[in-house]
Amino acid sequence: MDLQAVDLVSCACCSTSSPCSTQVKSSLLRNHILTESPCTAQVDRSHIPESSMRIYSILSEQLQRVKQTIPAQQRRMADDLERRINSLFDALNCDTLSKSVLDQLNELTKAMEAHDREAALSIHVDLLTRGSQTDDIGLWMSSVKQLIMRL
Numbered sequence: 001m002d003l004q005a006v007d008l009v010s011c012a013c014c015s016t017s018s019p020c021s022t023q024v025k026s027s028l029l030r031n032h033i034l035t036e037s038p039c040t041a042q043v044d045r046s047h048i049p050e051s052s053m054r055i056y057s058i059l060s061e062q063l064q065r066v067k068q069t070i071p072a073q074q075r076r077m078a079d080d081l082e083r084r085i086n087s088l089f090d091a092l093n094c095d096t097l098s099k100s101v102l103d104q105l106n107e108l109t110k111a112m113e114a115h116d117r118e119a120a121l122s123i124h125v126d127l128l129t130r131g132s133q134t135d136d137i138g139l140w141m142s143s144v145k146q147l148i149m150r151l
Contacts, residue, residue: 045093052092052102058109059085062147081143088140101127101136108144112151120148 048056063085070078091097097105104127111120124145128137 047093055105055109066150084139084143087138097136115151117151
């Protein structure tokens with residue numbers, strides 16, 4: 001796929017289009033995130049339902065905290081963490097996660113907010129076990145665990 005072919009990124013959930021920067025496009029192409037019918041989640045998060053906004057907010061805050069405190073020699077790890085967690089944000093933006101996974105993510109983020117690492121890890125394992133029975137679980141799970149471990 002060539003970069004010229006994706007000047008506008010179309011949202012699969014609402015059919016709107018928005019401009020996509022060359023940097024975002026090349027990153028999406030390099031990481032095989034951009035497909036024939038991508039979601040604008042890579043560009044903005046305005047389509048995240050109110051019910052999922054808390055998940056997005058807490059994980060974003062934790063990600064920013066990690067990025068600010070991580071040593072310079074681990075910058076690549078932080079970039080990878082962000083790339084993987086963005087796939088979760090894309091799924092939230094397109095509202096493609098099942099209700100059961102969203103419910104567990106809400107519980108997990110509550111535990112993270114309370115700095116309860118044990119509870120968060122327990123929910124993470126449960127999410128991996130039950131969630132793997134659906135197609136909702138992706139590469140983002142490893143990033144969520146890394147955020148939990150850095151509480």
